[in-house]
Amino acid sequence: MSRCPGARALSLLLAAALALSGCTYIDTVNHYDLDHDQLERYKAIEIVGAEQRANGHYRSLGEIRGLSCLRNLNAQQYPREEDAMDQLRLRASRAGATAISPPICQRSTEMDWANNCWQTIICAAEILVEETPP
Amino acid sequence: MQTPSQNQGILCPGCVPSGKAITRLRQALVLAMTACLLALSGCQPLIVKPAHPSTMYRDFSSHMSEEKRAAITRVAIAPGDTGIAFIASGSQYGKTGDEVAEGVAAGVDAALSPDGSGEGAIVYILMLPIILPVAATVGGVAGAVEAEQRENKKEAADALIASANGQVANVLLAEEIQKHLSELDGVTGEILRTPAADTTLSEIDADALLNIRILEISAEVNEHSRLGVSVEVELLRLPGGEPLYHEVYGSYDTRSMQSWTANNGEAWREHLRLAKIRIGERIFQNLFVLLEVRHVLKPVATESYADFKQAKLNTLTPELAWDFTLLGDDRHLASPPEIDEDDIAWDLQILADGQQLYRRTSLAGQRHQVEEPLGSCQKLTWSVRPRYRLPQGERVGEWMTVAAADRGDTVPPRADFHLMRTPCLKKKSS
Numbered sequence: 001m002s003r004c005p006g007a008r009a010l011s012l013l014l015a016a017a018l019a020l021s022g023c024t025y026i027d028t029v030n031h032y033d034l035d036h037d038q039l040e041r042y043k044a045i046e047i048v049g050a051e052q053r054a055n056g057h058y059r060s061l062g063e064i065r066g067l068s069c070l071r072n073l074n075a076q077q078y079p080r081e082e083d084a085m086d087q088l089r090l091r092a093s094r095a096g097a098t099a100i101s102p103p104i105c106q107r108s109t110e111m112d113w114a115n116n117c118w119q120t121i122i123c124a125a126e127i128l129v130e131e132t133p134p
Numbered sequence: 135m136q137t138p139s140q141n142q143g144i145l146c147p148g149c150v151p152s153g154k155a156i157t158r159l160r161q162a163l164v165l166a167m168t169a170c171l172l173a174l175s176g177c178q179p180l181i182v183k184p185a186h187p188s189t190m191y192r193d194f195s196s197h198m199s200e201e202k203r204a205a206i207t208r209v210a211i212a213p214g215d216t217g218i219a220f221i222a223s224g225s226q227y228g229k230t231g232d233e234v235a236e237g238v239a240a241g242v243d244a245a246l247s248p249d250g251s252g253e254g255a256i257v258y259i260l261m262l263p264i265i266l267p268v269a270a271t272v273g274g275v276a277g278a279v280e281a282e283q284r285e286n287k288k289e290a291a292d293a294l295i296a297s298a299n300g301q302v303a304n305v306l307l308a309e310e311i312q313k314h315l316s317e318l319d320g321v322t323g324e325i326l327r328t329p330a331a332d333t334t335l336s337e338i339d340a341d342a343l344l345n346i347r348i349l350e351i352s353a354e355v356n357e358h359s360r361l362g363v364s365v366e367v368e369l370l371r372l373p374g375g376e377p378l379y380h381e382v383y384g385s386y387d388t389r390s391m392q393s394w395t396a397n398n399g400e401a402w403r404e405h406l407r408l409a410k411i412r413i414g415e416r417i418f419q420n421l422f423v424l425l426e427v428r429h430v431l432k433p434v435a436t437e438s439y440a441d442f443k444q445a446k447l448n449t450l451t452p453e454l455a456w457d458f459t460l461l462g463d464d465r466h467l468a469s470p471p472e473i474d475e476d477d478i479a480w481d482l483q484i485l486a487d488g489q490q491l492y493r494r495t496s497l498a499g500q501r502h503q504v505e506e507p508l509g510s511c512q513k514l515t516w517s518v519r520p521r522y523r524l525p526q527g528e529r530v531g532e533w534m535t536v537a538a539a540d541r542g543d544t545v546p547p548r549a550d551f552h553l554m555r556t557p558c559l560k561k562k563s564s
Contacts, residue, residue: 031430031461039430039459082465 024114026067026122029090042093047102048128058099058128064091065124066103069117079121081105088123097127197424198369198379199468200526205371206378206422209323210340211312213304214347214366303348307365310414311346318422320527336373343370346417349382361387363409367417379421385409408488425471425522425529428461432534433552436501445553450507452554454482456500456518456534471524479521481530485551486514496521511558515551 034042048058066088068079084105092100103125112120308325315323324340326333335343345368352362362384369379387405433442438452458478464470482502484492491514492504508514520531535550 031428032432034430036457036459039461043459043462 026065026087026115027091028067028069029087029094031090034090034094038093041096041098042089045089045092045097046099047125048099049102053101053128057131057133059131061095061097061127061129063124064088064095064097064100064127065122066091067115067117068121069112069115070119071117073118079107079117079119081107081121081123084121084123088125092125092127095127096129098130099128101126101128196381197420197426198422200471201468202378203422204526206341207321208340209315209321209342209344209369210326210338210372211308211323211344211346212326213308214345215304303351304346307348307410307414308346310410311344311418314415314418315422321422335370335375338372340372342378343372343375344368344421345370361405361409363406363413365413365417367421369421381420383413383416385413419530423528423530425524425531427464427467427471427473427531429520429531430457430459430461431518431520431531432457434500439554442552444555446555446557447508448557450510450556450559451504452508453501453503454516454518455502456480458500458520471522471529473522473524477523479523480518481521482516482518483533483551484508484514484516486512508556510556512556514554514556516554517551 031039031042048056066084066086068081068083068087070078085103088100088103103123105121105123107119107121109119111118305325312323312325315321323344326338326343345366347366349364349366350362364385365383367379367381367383368377370376371378387409433439434455434457435442436453436455438447438449439445439454458475460473460475479496479498480500480502482492482494482497483490484504486509491508492506494502494505517533517535519533522529522531533551536552
């Protein structure tokens with residue numbers, strides 16, 4: 001008796017794919033996770049505007065995001081943009097960047113399941129490496 | 135609008151529609167939701183990662199600002215003279231009335247101990263709430279005081295009464311802070327012997343008045359022992375009384391409190407002695423010398439100390455090294471200092487069971503070879519802290535700790551330093 005034997009498996013696969021695609025976890029980087037060179041880079045990371053970028057030699061390493069999160073309602077440590085920016089700089093530094101594009105920060109008071117947060121501020125930017133001109 | 139069968143037809147062309155289609159769809163949905171939750175839980179940080187065992191980072195300040203420190207060279211310290219609240223809980227005291235009576239006597243003896251520290255009195259006051267309900271059958275505290283008076287031990291009786299009022303404990307803490315102040319250039323501290331309430335601020339010959347009040351001592355004695363001490367600290371500018379600093383410090387100690395009356399209450403004395411030292415040090419640092427700038431400080435492997443987890447040394451005179459990075463951007467400070475990274479000196483401590491075993495101050499460079507051999511087969515801890523030379527005087531940073539720092543008003547009994555184990559050397563056979 002054919003009762004669509006593949007339907008359940010297909011449903012499972014779709015759901016898992018959907019869940020995974022929504023799984024945009026942003027890890028938190030601690031300052032002490034970085035080695036000395038990475039910390040020095042973190043301190044020196046600059047925000048490069050369009051004009052400066054056009055005049056310089058920057059290579060893009062992709063996009064990166066930094067998260068500030070309200071994880072415990074009782075703690076009342078609400079997300080702060082400066083913390084999200086700090087995370088952005090830490091993650092950029094760890095990825096080898098020396099500069100970032102002007103970041104865009106977004107506050108959300110919606111539950112963020114992927115990051116286990118009641119509220120979030122997420123800052124995103126393109127991470128760049130300045131290269132010596134040929 | 136699609137019917138369930140039509141919907142299923144979309145999912146599975148050619149399938150025979152069935153009356154059980156909805157049930158099966160529900161089952162599939164439940165399974166899908168489970169899979170979804172599993173997938174999500176795989177990327178949620180539900181388990182907090184343990185702190186990295188190598189550094190400290192702080193982006194808040196609990197110390198008094200340099201602006202306020204600037205005008206203070208003479209400090210009058212006023213020990214609180216109000217009663218201390220005692221909270222005792224737990225059922226495993228395990229003492230009979232007679233043993234408690236012996237404890238009372240031991241407390242009095244310790245209060246008048248030859249070293250004159252009076253710390254025994256603190257032991258006694260801590261024991262009061264535990265003693266009171268039990269000791270009623272053997273005469274209680276009042277009876278103990280009367281007995282002392284009958285035996286012309288007036289001093290002992292006075293010590294007991296003073297202890298109960300909290301004076302002795304507060305004076306001891308004040309003396310601890312005064313001791314630290316005496317080691318600081320340019321600042322002196324005097325303890326006010328008359329109660330602050332009997333003195334008007336304008337009569338006090340000092341730049342600032344430091345009020346110290348032990349608010350509460352709590353003891354929980356059962357399988358989860360815990361001793362808590364909270365202290366309120368307030369610094370007022372003189373003669374006007376403008377508040378400069380206010381903080382309530384909490385100290386906790388979760389070491390075992392079994393055998394608490396053994397050896398004249400040695401365990402209690404040890405707990406309270408450490409609480410006094412740690413709280414006193416913390417108050418002094420926050421008020422006068424601590425500078426909390428953002429930094430990362432962590433140990434660096436050397437030939438004699440490479441595995442931080444096992445923490446095994448291969449020599450009794452290890453070489454210790456550390457890495458330090460100032461992060462800058464100290465917006466949490468009213469006026470961030472300009473620190474010359476090349477002009478930072480270092481204090482180093484090695485502790486054995488919380489007691490100082492080895493100390494060097496103002497070391498140059500971020501590497502030090504221990505100069506005196508440590509004992510073999512010992513479990514020790516060590517740490518360093520920066521010493522900044524600033525125009526307003528020397529300031530110190532926090533000691534390097536294993537876990538991320540708590541707020542500065544929480545004072546654990548022992549500094550959370552890095553572990554190291556000295557090698558076990560075999561004795562030469564004669």
